[in-house]
Structure formats: C-alpha cells, structure tokens
Amino acid sequence: MHSPAQHVPVLALNRIVDYTVGVLPKREYERCSCDCSLFKSIAAMLALCRHWREAALDRVYQEVWWCIVDGCDVCCKNRCCNRCLPWSLLNAVETGNHSRVKTVNMHWDNSMVLDGSASEIFHAFPFTDLVLPSVSALEFEFEHPGYMEEHSLLSDTHFAEAFCSQIHRVFPNAKSSTISDFVLFQNHLEMPFVCNLLTGLFAHATSVSATPLPENMGNYFARNTMQMRCLEFGSLRLDSPAIEIIRRNCISLERLQISSKRHELFTKIVCADDGTSIEYPRMISLETAFYPPQWHRNGAIQLDSPAGIPFPKSPEAGVRGWVSVFKRYSFQRQQRIPRVPQH
Structure with missing residues (x-):
C-alpha cells in the first residue's frame, strides 16, 4: 500500500520544499554563506519517491x-x-x-x-x-x-x-x-x-526591474516602456523620470516597489501634476520604502494623497521606514489613504 506521503498535493509539496530550503511564505530568501547549503537541504528529498524527487529537482534548477x-x-x-x-x-x-x-x-x-x-x-x-x-x-x-x-x-x-x-x-x-x-x-x-x-x-517584457535607475536610462524607459505589469525602482528622487514611467503604466501595473529618501514621492505616484488623482485599478502589491533619518526611531510616516481609493484591488500596502520600522496601510474600498493637510 502506498504511503500517503506519495500523494501530497503539488502545492503543498512545493511549500514543504520551500520550508526545507528556507524560502518561507512572504519572506525573501537570504542566500546562505555556504554555496551548497541549498543543495544539501534538498539532497534528502532526492532519495525519496519520484513525486518528491521531481519537486526537489524543480527547486534545484x-x-x-x-x-x-x-x-x-x-x-x-x-x-x-x-x-x-x-x-x-x-x-x-x-x-x-x-x-x-x-x-x-x-x-x-x-x-x-x-x-x-x-x-x-x-x-x-x-x-x-x-x-x-x-x-x-x-x-x-x-x-x-x-x-x-x-x-x-x-x-x-x-x-x-x-x-x-x-x-x-x-x-x-x-x-x-x-x-x-x-x-x-x-x-x-x-x-x-x-x-x-x-x-x-x-x-x-511586461515586468521590469531596475535598481538604481540612472537619470538618462529613466528617460529611455519613460519614452519606450508601456503596459508594464511589474516595476521596481530604487533610490528615486522627486524629479526622477521613473515617476512618469509609473504614471504611464498605471492602468496595467499589478506590482510596484519603490524606495526613496523623500516620502513626498508617494504623492507624485498617486497625483498628476495638476492635482488630479491617478488610479491603479489592477494593483495588488505595493511596497514603498522611505529612509529619511528623522524618523528612523519612531516610524512616523504620513503620506499625502488625494481623497478616494487609488488602489481599489490592493488589500494592503507596505510602507517601510528606517531599519525595522514597518507600517501597513490598508486600501479597502471603504477606507481612505492617510492625508497630510496642505500648508
């Protein structure tokens, strides 16, 4: 009689492999100091039945x-x-x-x-x-x-x-x-x-990652890149051409990851230059990291944005401060993004 372990659903088996090699759900994999650590973790699975061996080899390659x-x-x-x-x-x-x-x-x-x-x-x-x-x-x-x-x-x-x-x-x-x-x-x-x-x-390409983004290369993307589903940009300034790239792809973007020393960048992402709101109807994952020294202890992050819901399909978005400071804002249909009064 076959062991139940031979009939583990594929998704469950993949999670077991992830756990074995240290790739936990919602946690970025950190490469071990020893280059063969991943393979040593998987080696034991290669000696099991074909079902497990296939899952292990999928991870190796x-x-x-x-x-x-x-x-x-x-x-x-x-x-x-x-x-x-x-x-x-x-x-x-x-x-x-x-x-x-x-x-x-x-x-x-x-x-x-x-x-x-x-x-x-x-x-x-x-x-x-x-x-x-x-x-x-x-x-x-x-x-x-x-x-x-x-x-x-x-x-x-x-x-x-x-x-x-x-x-x-x-x-x-x-x-x-x-x-x-x-x-x-x-x-x-x-x-x-x-x-x-x-x-x-x-x-x-429908997904582009570029970190950091040189000024003239950002201008290139702004002229030539459209219908992106995923964008990742780091170290952005308030006048970065990446802002225009993000705005132009607002209809198609599903995932966005940005970092900057200025939290005002968020306003530029959700507001056009004339102040009108920019909506991201397909956005399901948003992560913004801001690192100004003045809030590296208390994480007091306030984001200026228009009234309404720029991210109607995003259940939550991450806003990170310095080091371990992490704060999440929920973008449900019945809620509004925190707003900073204009001075």
Missing part, C-alpha cells in the same frame, strides 16, 4: 546562472565543500533538467556583445537548436571594460540586434527582465548600439 565572462570567480563558482554545484544553465541542459528552469541570471562581457562574438555562442552546441519555453525571467549583468569608452562599434546596431534576436529565440516566453550594472547604458545611452540593445532586450 528553478534559477540558474549563465556566465560568459572569462575569469569570473563570482557567479561561475561551481564547487563548494568539495561538491560540484548544479546551478549553471549548462548543467541543467546537460542533465536534461532545462525544462525546470524558470529564471536565468546572465553575465556578459560587453566587448563580446559589441563585436558579435556573443551571438556566435548561440550557434555552438548546445545552444544551436536550444529553446527554453519554461524560462519566464531573465536577469542581465554586463561587464564593462574601460576601453569601450571610444569603441567604434557603438555606432553600429547589427550585433545588438543579432544578440537580442538570439536571446528571444532561446527564451521565447521570458516576460520579466532585470538589468544591473548600468555603466554601459548610463555612459553610452544615446549611441545606436545601446539604444537597440535596450529596445531589443525589453521588447517582450
């Missing part, structure tokens, strides 16, 4: 890295405690687990993208005919060699378009895009190569 930077000793670490770590994209492909991958963290050398050698990688085994429809999120980091400052290829768009075309071929269903290390984009945003690279990478 849920997020992988793909590093193309020679000599990188950060994201390319493949051993820990004398164990081989299976969290690279190549490992997932070689072991037949690539269909389990949901997120790919990519580390590219800018010079390789510029001269076209990055695109050539997609024409070599195992990427020649590889398509990963299971991947829904991509994270890009671009290494920035100094000699690019006057690189003549920045005026050409061919290799940028070829690179983006290959990215979309291999990851056709990726709708979430994150870019970190903005040096290339911040210094060369008006160059044809960079403009086409950004346009191509975000062509199919």
Whole structure:
C-alpha cells in the first residue's frame, strides 16, 4: 500500500520544499554563506519517491546562472565543500533538467556583445537548436571594460540586434527582465548600439526591474516602456523620470516597489501634476520604502494623497521606514489613504 506521503498535493509539496530550503511564505530568501547549503537541504528529498524527487529537482534548477565572462570567480563558482554545484544553465541542459528552469541570471562581457562574438555562442552546441519555453525571467549583468569608452562599434546596431534576436529565440516566453550594472547604458545611452540593445532586450517584457535607475536610462524607459505589469525602482528622487514611467503604466501595473529618501514621492505616484488623482485599478502589491533619518526611531510616516481609493484591488500596502520600522496601510474600498493637510 502506498504511503500517503506519495500523494501530497503539488502545492503543498512545493511549500514543504520551500520550508526545507528556507524560502518561507512572504519572506525573501537570504542566500546562505555556504554555496551548497541549498543543495544539501534538498539532497534528502532526492532519495525519496519520484513525486518528491521531481519537486526537489524543480527547486534545484528553478534559477540558474549563465556566465560568459572569462575569469569570473563570482557567479561561475561551481564547487563548494568539495561538491560540484548544479546551478549553471549548462548543467541543467546537460542533465536534461532545462525544462525546470524558470529564471536565468546572465553575465556578459560587453566587448563580446559589441563585436558579435556573443551571438556566435548561440550557434555552438548546445545552444544551436536550444529553446527554453519554461524560462519566464531573465536577469542581465554586463561587464564593462574601460576601453569601450571610444569603441567604434557603438555606432553600429547589427550585433545588438543579432544578440537580442538570439536571446528571444532561446527564451521565447521570458516576460520579466532585470538589468544591473548600468555603466554601459548610463555612459553610452544615446549611441545606436545601446539604444537597440535596450529596445531589443525589453521588447517582450511586461515586468521590469531596475535598481538604481540612472537619470538618462529613466528617460529611455519613460519614452519606450508601456503596459508594464511589474516595476521596481530604487533610490528615486522627486524629479526622477521613473515617476512618469509609473504614471504611464498605471492602468496595467499589478506590482510596484519603490524606495526613496523623500516620502513626498508617494504623492507624485498617486497625483498628476495638476492635482488630479491617478488610479491603479489592477494593483495588488505595493511596497514603498522611505529612509529619511528623522524618523528612523519612531516610524512616523504620513503620506499625502488625494481623497478616494487609488488602489481599489490592493488589500494592503507596505510602507517601510528606517531599519525595522514597518507600517501597513490598508486600501479597502471603504477606507481612505492617510492625508497630510496642505500648508
């Protein structure tokens, strides 16, 4: 007779795996100091029945890295405690687990993208005919060699378009895009190569994460990004172009995360320049973090907003102060957002 443990519902089993590796509900995962801790936690499940083993393998290969930077000793670490770590994209492909991958963290050398050698990688085994429809999120980091400052290829768009075309071929269903290390984009945003690279990478994105946001890159998003479902911006000023990005996507936004040193930023999010209210009809998750030193002890946060309910579908929104200060405001249909009198 089969054990009841062999028939645990998938959702319940996934929660058990989450608990085992420390990913508790509503709690951000904190990577352990030991790189193999996650895999050691899951190892015991691999020896159980096929039902549990499948759930464990889904967790192991849920997020992988793909590093193309020679000599990188950060994201390319493949051993820990004398164990081989299976969290690279190549490992997932070689072991037949690539269909389990949901997120790919990519580390590219800018010079390789510029001269076209990055695109050539997609024409070599195992990427020649590889398509990963299971991947829904991509994270890009671009290494920035100094000699690019006057690189003549920045005026050409061919290799940028070829690179983006290959990215979309291999990851056709990726709708979430994150870019970190903005040096290339911040210094060369008006160059044809960079403009086409950004346009191509975000062509199919409905979720964009960018922290921190350089001024000119924010202007790029304000001109070109529409119908976003999720936005995450950090260290925003009151004149940040990200405010316009958020306003323009108010109809489609479902999740928003912002941080700033000025709590007045919240007013700009829910009010147009003429004072009229901006409604976010689909917003279900809102998190705003404000860190002015004057309320790092008592957390006395007051938000100025128009009368009414800008977030009719959001059951609650988080407003964080300094360090451990955390206060929630509920946005139910029968309640109003706290308002600060105008002076």
